[in-house]
Amino acid sequence: MESIYRRIVVAVDRDDEVGLYTLKQLAERFCERGSHLKLGLPFVLEYGVRGVREMFSVCGDHGSMVILDLKMADIGAIMRMIASKFRGAASAVIAHAFVGYNSGLRDLKEALDEWGVKLVLVASMSHPGSREVLDHCMERIFEVIDRTRPWGVVAPATRPTVVASVKARFPYVRILSPGVGAQGAKPGDAICSGADYEIVGRYITKSPEPVKALDRVVEELKRRCGG
Amino acid sequence: MESIYRRIVVAVDRDDEVGLYTLKQLAERFCERGSHLKLGLPFVLEYGVRGVREMFSVCGDHGSMVILDLKMADIGAIMRMIASKFRGAASAVIAHAFVGYNSGLRDLKEALDEWGVKLVLVASMSHPGSREVLDHCMERIFEVIDRTRPWGVVAPATRPTVVASVKARFPYVRILSPGVGAQGAKPGDAICSGADYEIVGRYITKSPEPVKALDRVVEELKRRCGG
Numbered sequence: 001m002e003s004i005y006r007r008i009v010v011a012v013d014r015d016d017e018v019g020l021y022t023l024k025q026l027a028e029r030f031c032e033r034g035s036h037l038k039l040g041l042p043f044v045l046e047y048g049v050r051g052v053r054e055m056f057s058v059c060g061d062h063g064s065m066v067i068l069d070l071k072m073a074d075i076g077a078i079m080r081m082i083a084s085k086f087r088g089a090a091s092a093v094i095a096h097a098f099v100g101y102n103s104g105l106r107d108l109k110e111a112l113d114e115w116g117v118k119l120v121l122v123a124s125m126s127h128p129g130s131r132e133v134l135d136h137c138m139e140r141i142f143e144v145i146d147r148t149r150p151w152g153v154v155a156p157a158t159r160p161t162v163v164a165s166v167k168a169r170f171p172y173v174r175i176l177s178p179g180v181g182a183q184g185a186k187p188g189d190a191i192c193s194g195a196d197y198e199i200v201g202r203y204i205t206k207s208p209e210p211v212k213a214l215d216r217v218v219e220e221l222k223r224r225c226g227g
Numbered sequence: 228m229e230s231i232y233r234r235i236v237v238a239v240d241r242d243d244e245v246g247l248y249t250l251k252q253l254a255e256r257f258c259e260r261g262s263h264l265k266l267g268l269p270f271v272l273e274y275g276v277r278g279v280r281e282m283f284s285v286c287g288d289h290g291s292m293v294i295l296d297l298k299m300a301d302i303g304a305i306m307r308m309i310a311s312k313f314r315g316a317a318s319a320v321i322a323h324a325f326v327g328y329n330s331g332l333r334d335l336k337e338a339l340d341e342w343g344v345k346l347v348l349v350a351s352m353s354h355p356g357s358r359e360v361l362d363h364c365m366e367r368i369f370e371v372i373d374r375t376r377p378w379g380v381v382a383p384a385t386r387p388t389v390v391a392s393v394k395a396r397f398p399y400v401r402i403l404s405p406g407v408g409a410q411g412a413k414p415g416d417a418i419c420s421g422a423d424y425e426i427v428g429r430y431i432t433k434s435p436e437p438v439k440a441l442d443r444v445v446e447e448l449k450r451r452c453g454g
Binding site for chain 1: 267271273275297305324327330331352356357359361363371
């Protein structure tokens with residue numbers, strides 16, 4: 001049985017000034033337990049493409065993924081240009097489904113397939129604003145996901161019914177769920193509803209003892225959804 | 228009467244390896260004519276926040292804007308964190324309206340207002356994929372724009388009816404229209420329909436003589452919509 005640590009993705013979006021060396025040491029401890037990393041644009045702006053590549057080299061050695069979360073939402077030519085800079089530096093990239101397939105996600109997907117990089121599409125988000133537009137366009141967003149056939153889909157842990165409906169509609173896809181911890185969802189909220197990975201950020205990275213915080217998340221997950 | 232060059236924003240998203248020094252020289256020639264710059268994520272990944280700041284210092288001297296086009300589409304806390312890295316390096320930033328207001332654009336708008344940076348929201352995009360989801364959610368996207376009250380809105384030159392409907396709904400807002408040149412719209416298509424700025428990318432930057440290409444765009448604009 002695969003370790004339950006494999007179900008956790010740690011989001012490294014911290015904005016405080018901490019050296020890349022320290023972050024790499026921390027990443028190594030998350031990844032040696034089996035967990036994965038998600039790096040956002042704040043990380044990229046601080047440490048550059050090279051920083052992402054260094055994190056990938058640390059975590060790849062443990063068979064862990066580095067998921068590049070730029071939440072790309074541009075035309076296909078631009079998304080492909082952006083993703084190309086991270087070839088060999090990330091296992092997966094996140095883009096928004098709502099930009100559509102034609103001259104959009106198709107271009108990105110074709111390039112990623114060629115480079116052996118996974119595509120993850122955002123179906124819904126974890127914040128209240130997601131209810132204002134995104135939630136009302138869910139069916140059309142699902143159609144774009146269906147056409148694009150990504151490796152994974154992002155659906156918020158804060159709304160387990162959305163997770164369940166993505167799971168029902170796309171049984172073949174991996175579901176990644178943000179919103180656990182600081183945003184209010186509890187460890188297990190998403191995985192018990194059918195998600196494959198829970199994404200935890202500040203609850204772990206802002207903790208005085210981040211590795212212990214990860215251990216606590218995993219314990220709670222085991223307790224609630226079984227190991 | 229303000230120069231018609233002021234109505235043109237040159238998009239610098241080129242992916243070929245050209246030094247920042249060369250780009251700054253080129254930017255200076257666009258900006259001394261009165262035009263503005265739009266810098267996307269490919270530029271940022273290549274030249275960093277510092278590169279954006281250097282372009283801003285070149286163009287600011289001519290009263291031209293540097294518009295940072297990251298097409299942000301994240302939760303408010305992350306968008307604010309990203310934008311904070313460009314304080315003093317950009318006149319405006321572009322984000323997607325579809326992420327919603329609550330815990331989304333509100334957080335970003337409040338921060339930008341404090342920093343004196345303009346917010347531009349994407350209402351619709353210039354590629355065919357925009358018809359798959361975005362176009363069907365237009366009314367809800369308009370509601371988010373209405374609540375957020377941005378300085379500007381992006382509406383595609385490739386679809387003048389969208390430009391006209393944004394203009395009718397938000398007479399107080401500046402309209403920025405991409406899609407002129409390589410994507411098929413002609414200079415004037417958007418401005419004749421009520422847009423304030425046309426965004427031109429590859430037609431100018433990939434030209435063997437970029438400054439002359441800008442001059443041609445302006446001539447065509449004058450001819451079609453008057454000077």
